[in-house]
Amino acid sequence: MAFFPTLRRAATLMLTPEKTISKSPNTWRSIRAIILSSWFNVLLVFIPISWALNFALPNQHSLIFVVSFLAIIPLAKLLAYATDELSIRVGQTLAGLLNATLGNAVELIVSIIALTKCELTIVQSSLVGSILSNLLLVLGMCFFAGGMRFSEQGFGQSAVQLNSSLLTISVIAVLLPGAFQMALQGQSSYDKPSTDSNILKTSHGVAIILLFIYGSYLVFQMFSHKALYSDSGEHVQQTKGYEGQNPWLQLRHYHRKIVKSPRPTGDEEAAFNPTVPTEGADLERESASMEDTDSVIESYMSVPVSLGLLVGVTVLVAVTAEFLVDSISGLTASGAIGKEFVAVILLPIVGNAAEHVTAVTVSVKDKLTLSLGVAVGSSIQIALFVIPLMVTLAWIMGKQLTLLFDPLESIVLFLSVITVNYVVQDGKSNWLEGMILICLYLILAVTFWFYPGTTGIFLC
Template identity: 65%
Template sequence: MPSTEAKSDVHTQWWRWRNIIALLRDVCLSHKRDKPLGKSPSVRASIIAIFKTSWLNVLLIFIPLSWIFHYVKLSNTLVFVFSFLAIVPLAKLLAFATDDMSLRFGQTLAGLLNATLGNAVELIVAIIALVKCELTVVQSSLIGSILSNLLLVLGMCFFVGGTRFSEQGFGISAVQLNSSLLTLSVIAVLLPAAFHNAVEPTNGVDPLTNQQEGRDILSISHGVAVILLFIYLCYLVFQLFSHKNIYDDQHSDVQQSVRYPPKIVKRLHINELPPASSSPPPVDGVMNPAQPDASLEAGLEEGVERPQMCLQTTIVLLAVVTVLVAITAEFLVDSIDGLTSSGHISKGFVGLILLPIVGNAAEHVTAVTVSYKNKITLSLGVAVGSSIQIALFVIPFIVTLGWILGKPLTLLFDPFESIVLFLSVLTVNYVVQDGKSNWLEGMILMCLYAIIAVTFWYYPVSDPAGLLATCQ
C-alpha cells in the first residue's frame, strides 16, 4: 500500500499539472476570436481535406525519390534537388495544419502559432547542420531566413494586398515595438563583428592572440545568446499577457484600410465583391471597421468559421510532417558538400537564399493568403513575428545548443551578411513606420531581396575568426 506521503505527493503533482493546463486554456481563451468556430469535421473528411488542400501535394513523390537517391549514393545534386522539392509540399502541409489550428484562437495568438510552427523547418535544418559541423550553412540559413521573411514574404504580402486595397492599415505601436526588437537583434549580430575588427593588429601590434580572441568571442556569443532568450521570454509575456490589446485589430492606433476608387478598380480589373446590403457604403473609400468585408464572408455560413480538420487529425499531421521534414532535411544537408564541390554554386548562396525559401514556404503561403483577405495584422504577425522569433529565439537557441554540444558556433557572422541584415532591417523600419502599406512598398522589398540574391551568387562567405573551421 502506498504511504500517505506518496499519495500526498501524487495529489500535489496532479494539482500542479491541472493548474498549468488551466493557465494555458485561459491564455487561449483570453484572445478573442474574430468569428464563432463551427463544428469540426470527421476524421475521414479531415483526411480528404489534407489531400485536396493544394496541388503542391503532387511533389510528395519526391520524398521517396530523395530517400532512394540518398541511400544508393547517386548524384548529390539530384539528392539536393529532390530533397528541396520534397520539403516544399511538407512546408505547405505544415502551414495548412497550423492555419487550421489557429482558427481556434484570436489573430494575435494565431500569428504567434503560425510563426512558431512555421519556423520548425528552419530549426530542424539548423540543428542537423550544427550536428554535422556545417556551421557556415547554419549561420547563412538563419540570416537568410530573417531576410526572406522581412523582404520576400512581407514584400509579397504588401504587394498582393495592394492589388485589392489602395492602402492597408495596421497598428503603429506593435510595428514600432517589432522594429525595436529587430534592431536589437541586429546589434547583437554586429557587436561580435565589431569586437573582431577592433582587436585586429595595428602597426604590427596584436592585442589578442588568435586563441584568446576565439575564446573571448565564444564567451561573448554565449552570454549574448542567454540575454536574447530572456528578451524573447519577456516579449512573449508582453504580447500574450500585459499588452495583448495593442496587437488587436480594434486598437485605437490601427490605421483603416482604404479601397481603390471605383474607376481604378475597373481599370485594374480587381475582383471585388459588392458590400453586403445591410452594410453602409464606405465613406471616402475608407472601410467601416464595424462592418466586415463582404469578401471575407465568402464560404462562411452566418459568420461562422469552419475548420477543415478535426483537432486530433491536425495534431497527428503536425507530428508526421515534422518527422518527414527532419529526415528529408538531413539528406538535404548531407548533399550540400557534393553540390558545392563543383564550384558552380557556393555554400553561402545555398544557405542564405535556397534553404530559407524552402523553410519559409509555410509562412509565405499563410501570410500572403491572409494579406489578400485584408487580415494585415495576422500577416505581419506571421512575417515579422517569424523574423523576431528567428532573431531572438532560434539563433540564440542554436548558439546555446552548440555550446552544450561543444560546437564553436558564435554570433560572429560574415561581415557582409551582417551589413546586409542591418540595411534590410533599416529599410523595413522606414517602410512600416507610417502604419500603412501599398503595392509599391511591397515591390521595393521584393526587389531588394532580388538584389541581395544576385549579390550573394558571387560572394564567397568567409569565416572571420577561423572558429567555424575548428568544428569536429
C-alpha cells in the same frame, strides 16, 4: 514559416476566444481533409523520390538537392496545418505558444541537422536568409499585392514599431561580436585564440539574454498588450481605395481590348476595384467574411489525427532535411553555385514558400496586420529565439557556434532592418514600397550569387 500558420482561423481563435469549436470529425474525414488541404500536397510525390535517389544515386548531389528541396515544401505546409488544428483545441494562450514554438520548425530542424554535421556556416547563413526572406520578399509581396487593389493600406503602427525595435536589438547582438574582433585586431598584443574564446563566451551570454527578451515578447503579445496585434481598432490606420478607377484595372481592360474580349461586368470590376460599388461585392461584406462571424469554429481534424500528422511530418522533414544538407557540399563543389547563395537564398524558400501564398492572399483582402504577423513576427522569432537557441544547443553539444556572422551577412541584415523600419514607420503601405522591398531582395540575391563567402572562423 509564418508566426500564425493558418492566418484566418488562428487570428479568429486569438481575437475571439469566446467562440465554440465544432465537433471533431472522424478519422476518415480527418484524413480526407489532410489530402485536400492544399495543392502543395501534389509535391509529396518527391518524398519517396528523394529518398530513393539518396540511396541509389548518392553521388548525384544536384538532383538530390532539387528533389529534396521540392519535397520539404509540402511538408512545411502540412506541419503548419497540423499546428493550426491543434491550436484551436488548446485555448487562446497555449495556441499562441504552440504557434510560436512550431512556426519555424522547418528552419529549426534544418539548422539542428546542419549543426550536428558541423556545417556552422550553413546554420548561420540559412537563419540570416530566413530573416531577409520574410522582411524583404514576403513583406514586399504583401505590400505590392495589396497595393494593386488599394491606394493605401493601414496597419497597427505601434506593434510594428515595437517589432522593428526588437529586430534592431537582435541585429546589434549580431554586429557586436564582429566589432569586438575588429577592435582588437589592430593591437600589437592581439591574441587570436584568447579573442576567439572571449567571443564564444560573449555569444553564450548574449544568447541567453535574447531568449529572455523573446520570452518577454511572448508575454507582451499574448497577455498584457494583445489588443495591439488586432487588425482593427484606433491604432490601425484606415485603408484607402483609389480615387476614380483603379489604374491596375485600367491596364487589365487595355489588355482585354487587345485580345478583343468583352468588357468585364460590374461585379467583376468591383471584385478588383473597391471604389466601384455594386450589389453583392462590397468591402464590408468581404471583411466580415474574413473575420468569420459565425459562432462556431470548424475543426477539420480530430486531435489524435492532428498529433499523428504533426509527429509524422516532423520525422519526414528531419530525414528529408538531412538528405538536403548532405547534398549541399556536393552541389557547391563544382563551383556552379555558391554555398552562400544556397544557404541565404534557396534554403529559406523551403520553409517559407507555403506561407508566402497565405500572407499575400490575406493582404489582398485588407488584413495587412495579419500579413505583418507572418513577415515581421516570423523574423523576430528567428532573430530572438531560433538563433540564440542554436547557439545554446551548440554550447551544450560542445560545438563552437557564435554570433560572429559573416561580415557581409551582418551588414546586409542591418541595412534590411533599417530599410523595413523606414518603410513601415508611417503605418501605411502602397505598391511602390512593396516593389522597393522585393527589388532590394533581388539585389541581395544577385550579390550572394557571386559572393564566395568567408571561411568559418570557428571549427567544430
